[in-house]
Amino acid sequence: MALDADLFEQLRQTVRRFVRERLVPLEAEIALADNIPAEIRQEMRGLGLFGLSIPQEYGGLGLTMEEEVHIAFELGHTSPAFRSVIGTNNGIGSQGLIMDGTEEQKSAYLPKLATGEIISSFALTEPGAGSDAASLRTTARRDGEEYILNGTKRFITNAPYADLFTVFARTDTGDKPGRDVTAFLVERSAPGLSLGKIDKKMGQAGSHTCDVIFEDCRVPASSVLGGKEGQGFKTAMKVLDRGRLHISAFCVGMAERLIADSLAYAMQRKQFGQPIAEFQLIQAMLADSRAESYAARCMVLETARAKDQGGNVSTEAACCKMFASEMVGRVADRAVQIHGGAGYMEEYGIERAYRDVRLFRIYEGTTQIQQILIARNMIKEAAAAA
Template identity: 70%
Template sequence: MIRDQETLTMLLDSVSRFVREQLIPLEDEVAETDQVPDRVVAQMRELGLFGLAIPEAYGGLELTMEEEVLFAFAIAKTSPAFRSLIGTNNGIGSQGIVIDGTEAQKRKYLPRLASGEIIGSFALTEPGSGSDAASLRTSAVRDGDHYVLNGTKRFITNAPEASIFTVMARTDPQARGGHAISAFIVEKETPGLSLGKIDKKMGQQGAHTCDVVFEDCRVPAENLIGGREGVGFKTAMKVLDKGRLHIAAVSVGVAERMLDDALRYAMERQQFGQPIAEFQLIQAMLADSKAEIYAARCMVLDAAQRRDAGQDVSTEASCCKLFATEMCGRVADRAVQIHGGAGYVSDYAIERFYRDVRLFRIYEGTTQIQQLVIARNMIKEAGG
């Protein structure tokens, strides 16, 4: 749902100009230094990018899902590291509070997340639980007015920069499955919380992940999201449904950038006395990529509109995440092939994008998990 087309157009124009004039020229620097410059972070704050999906009542822009995916199409035309920095504040790092938080929790944290004063992070994955998130072992034991957390979270996006963490922990150590999991807001300065070394990754330099370790970490009971035990896993799944649509949209935007680069190269590169874009086998790769991007864009917009209309889009979100991220990987592979040997060296952006986009098929639920979600939902619906 688009609420105000004129205002949205102004936002998207500003974002596209920011990407074109500020971010794309910095891609190589970010890749080499593994750091987004402070001046860029400040510009993102000024543009309101940290609060896009946070309600207006708490200082955000409160974009609808359709508006958010249109934004994602635009911001994803550059290195994913830039989007990743603001992504958790608008997605998994804030939405647990937005969706299920108490009014006191919303007032305390959402305005600071919306302004970019603080960075939020989402701590679900553990060394022994990734796709099987319901088997997590981090524990939270009630002790008076506090909960004592113990456990380790792994591959936590923006953890090195985060000021608060949405942490999933087991409040009933005897129970199995997701119904014994609760969600907590844990501030970085809380005694007993420590960070591991920053992970060295295949790609996405400038976007940081690391372990988050809890050792007798005492968290005030008032930081239990929603004030209720045992509903944290449901909160996490609701957050991930939204996040999957967002990542699908990002995959579309990055694929469009890679295809633009591949087309430009194919029109400039000469072989056998003519641009390689004139060769039919090159044209086939360009055409297949264009068609798949178009299909993914339509899927994402349709699912976003359904979510805005209040429909349950668990199946559609997984369909989008599965198709768009796999599509993005295929486009990356074709773009490298079109570039030939040049695509394998870092002189061209496609070498970096090829590594960067590989992650899309893994986080927010792997492709295989999306297949399971889709099939199980189909079976459930068919069974009445």
């Protein structure tokens, strides 16, 4: 359900001020400490940011997809570590529950996710199953009124402090990849669940990932998401469709921030007696970045509106993710070039953004996976039309 237009604009402006006045000044500190302060998390709770996409009946704001991407545009103007704090509760960590959970499961967890009382994680990727998600090897064996999980999940965002994991495991030995995958809602306190050490990453300091390890981990049969075995792969794909739109919007926001910073620098930095913004080759880089970010913004908004209208936007969401994540990488590269030597220095923050944006071309489906999805859907549509 969409918010009243005036109410939503108030929310957007509040987030905008919070990002620019509260979060942006903390970026260097967060990168150095590799940690988001508790007071920032609490302020996010107070603003309702943990429940942006969670339905209102469960205590969230229930934003439409279009409204959500507008908020993501704003969040993109600061370090992605801040978005990561609320990202899983609003995205991949809650959407499977919202889309396919039972009423009992929704009532038990969604209100706590909406307030940030608990943090969620999406445990799909494994040491041997990343882009090829259907090949996962974590197993879940039925034992009376319980399931016993065994396996390891890798690079799981927010896992170090998550209270609830949506875990994907094999519940059958069928010969059709993906058909025997089941999703489970597993609490952090489940016996047999442990965490690996926090990963050291190229960028996105302050956002943490680690392994999630299941060793004869027992969970009740009621933890099967939706109460049905074999639906996990479908759930994962639906969740990723929405997540890809959110990530695309965030990429647009980051690109727009980088463009603004690059333009400001180019207008004040002088070489050969004039601002470098007067040089046509600098102008060309600024113009290319502006045009590409504008194209990505239009793509994301159009696809979000189509999703809100009930359309199947799997192909379009993949297009957005592919284009926006590649686009922000090019914009970041140009930003370093426009800043010259300063762009390579830590104090300006451009090199940090350059490292941060590199991840967007990998998680929630690599660029190459998006290309395959788009092409396969094109072939299916053409075959159906014929």
